[in-house]
Amino acid sequence: MTLSLKKNVIAEPSIAGWYAWSYLLPPQTLALYLKNHYRTIAESFIANPQTHRTALKQARFQGGPFVIERHEGAHEAVKQWYEATAQQRAPLLELADAIEELEQKILPEQTGASMEAVYKQLPEPLAGCVELFYNRDNRTPDYRFIEPLLYSSPYFDRGLHQVRFSEVHADDRDFALTTPVLEYSPEQVLVTVPLDSALLDDVFRGGLGADDLDRVTAELGLRGERAEVFKGFFEEDTVETGATVETGATGATGAAPPGGGDVIEYVGHACVFVRHRGTTFLVDPVISYSGYSREADGRFTFADLPERVDYVMITHNHQDHMLLETLLKIRHRVGTVLIAKSSGSSLVDPNLKRVLHALGFADVVELDDMDSVRTPGGTVTALPFLGEHGDIRIRTKCGWLLDLDGKRVLFAADSTNVSPELYPRVAALVDHVDTVFIGMESVGAPVSWLYGPLFPERLDRKVDAGRRLKGSNFEQGAAIVDALGADSVYVYAMGQEPWLGAVMCVEYDEAHPAMVDSDKLVAYVRDSGRTAKRLYLHETIALGT
Template sequence: MSETLYRLADPTCVAPLVQSWAAWWMTVAPIPASLHVHKSQLPLLKGYLQNPDFHARAAKDPALSGGTFVGVASERAGEVKALLQQMQEAQADRVRLAEALEEFQGWLVDEAKGQSLEPLYEKLPEPLRGMVELSYDYINRPFVRVMEGALYRGNHHKPQLQSLRLLPLASDASRPHLFTTPYLMEPGQIDWAIPFAEERISRLFETDLSPRPLGYLRDVLGPAVTRDEQLLPLLTDAPPAKYTPWEGPGPRVRYLGHACALVEWKGITLLVDPVISARPSEGGMPRLTFHELPPRIDYALITHSHPDHLAIDTLLRLRHRIGHLVVPRSNGFLVGDYSPKLLARSMGFQNVLELESYESVPLPDGELIAVPFLGEHGDVGHAKSSYVVRTGKQQLLFAADSMCVDDAVYRDMRQNLGPIQTVFMNTETEGAPHTWTLEALFPKKRDRKMEKNRRCRGSNANEGLRILELVGASRLYNYAMGLEPWLEHIIGPPSPPDAPRMKESDRLLTEARARGLTAERLMGPTDLLPGA
């Protein structure tokens, strides 16, 4: 009699955590994580403990979605207090680093007016020594350049605080909000204390496609599992789906949701902005989950670091399948302009390509090309890139949240690459404030009135139409609209039809069709055959 083989059940969600908080770049990259714990997480927990009932109620109010409220029931305030104390102890050196950086940057701006910076190294506080370089821009504004690679080798990078939480996902709305609510232990969950770079993580996730005996899974998880009864409810003995490679004459694009799309072309697979969800036990919008994806993903492409585009949970689960992770290049001049390449390598990725604009990677009868991602989109000069995928004579632009604020960028794109027939682009007229995810990176004193028109927005309808015209597009797919419910724990609930961004999307589609383009707004899994 053959031994029963298991894989993770479809409703089993695996959430990477850093000391009980969801992992994203602001909790993993050393300098941003230091600032974030000091100026965001610790104050948030302290505020919750002053009025747990208010936070718990506000976190459930749809009208307050996106607010800084801890969604933990008041009867569990004692657990939040214990977490606060543990964080203050385990991350005290990060807090000292953040305090030193904030104070020194303010002092440096007042002190450095164009004279040599060399004598000022003597004023560096101890937490910054050996970690930063002082420099000017070309109009003599001083700044601190972080030596990020050194920080990943030092005490401020804390893999010992990393873990994976295995949990049964009842509904998409049941996940704690990524930015504001820590994961407290619940019945039926397993907390696996393991650094993200560990190879054993891949051994667990390999079972998505190659189920293994229960004993194998117990060995992989080690002390995190003491009884089979803990593990079995999170497993299934149902065989994984069989993937059938695409062999069509042209490319196939499998839209998976939000900004995530799988391009299949001549045996090569490219996965753009991978955000994949478990399938909740209580149902919900149909989706493709991990065991239904190809066994090999040749290139995974990241446009930018917002966690609805760079999802650490998805990347870790697919790490063993990804041949090359492609990320935008960081300039490193701002403390928040962390390196996605260094982040990826800290998570165990060996083959990371950091592409400059118009740098390319050859494909069979095709090419992958990094192209400009224009607009602040809430970030100030941080790493970001759009991508063009050429498949034979067809070209596809994955523009993510890029804007058209300079016609010449897209005019040059067409001149450099030729007509781009298919464009995937977002439509966002308002967007969250530019500090939505980055408040901890900013000095406390600044003119917020001047910042009101800086939003995490994409192109409006007029800008979108201009992009389509400039690149010579004949097909538009309006995507990354936040309509899939598995994005709710990151960006809040889907927009209703009468929301400004949806009205702008409707206008874009109507105008594009009037100009003779094929135009469609995407929501949920859809197979597309560009050029067919």
């Protein structure tokens, strides 16, 4: 008898007590989010929880800086946790202060003279960890982090890494990014474990004997009742699949069985699974759980993944495209992770390859614009990706073009066609693209919703409202489709699936601009005799259709 996690057990990673996403791994960005964002949320909730309760009754405040209470005693639990962990946060707050001193006091005084003496003015947390320079006008000072040195410093503290295990019983998820990840009830088990720990692979791989489970439980530091609750998250395996064991019937949710032929499976939001000539690809992994009542029929869930995912391809570094919760759960299956090349260790664009290494992924390959890697039966090419990032300098983004024996499939994600000349130039290099997946969340959140804690000063409200994290509208999307000559067009990445609630708060009705724009694109493509559909929940697509 062997044991694996039940299909409805979720494992929520956290860093410094907050739901973990990629910007909480680098010490420099974690420091600023703790100081400029999470500290405000926690202290506001502790001082006046009723303000949070009142705000969350209004739809427009969903996804805002408010703590969600689902358990009795949550307010006291947050208060005790925040007081008890003050010393853990202190070094990171010192690092945040040092960054702000550099940006707001030291650099503004530099007007073109030599930077040599300025290094002596650096606050101690940054000394030896940054390079100072002028931009090309020879007047504007700037800097970059020497990130490996920060990751090897005390500011990168794996003791702040935790994972909370619990069971879910429906697809709907509360927004997770603004509520401390604590043990709010006896049914939750929070363990302190580095996110790159091989122990987590043991847990998620499953197929554990009773002695193995005892060992893993003990090495996670669990004793007594908490150990028994943790063991209760496991169940006997029922179906053997080669060297490992999966619980439940493979493909039971309606997705194509993992061992089948060539196929494209829309998994939800921007996540797509592709199998071609036995090679498997997974784009922007955000995957649904299963094993509970009232689940959506026909979904592709973790149980439908093959034992091996040869390539994970991440279009850009937003939490709904690079979800740590999913990545950690599938890490033991993954061969190579493909990402866009980073810009140079800035605050707003930390090195994603280093983030993934810190998460325990060994084989990470960066591709620059129009770079390719060969795969059995084809290539993967990184295409330029404009927009979606509020006009800040983010380089770590690309669309992924899969060439599968001459059938070309583009995953454009939230690429916004702000420069209509771009895609005709791309088409001249890559020729015909058969199928395009395109995101059309054409309104999006203001740039400060995600990046505000990293800005040295608050954006003017009008400017903030005009610089948004959005995908293409109808005109922009239609121009992409026409430039590439696509025969099939699928609108995706709309955030409609209920399990996206943990990281997104998008509410649509038929009059919402994103729905209007995507309906118009679908109609436009169909009117020309081509295939088009807005995707939701799950779709099986034959290659080339």
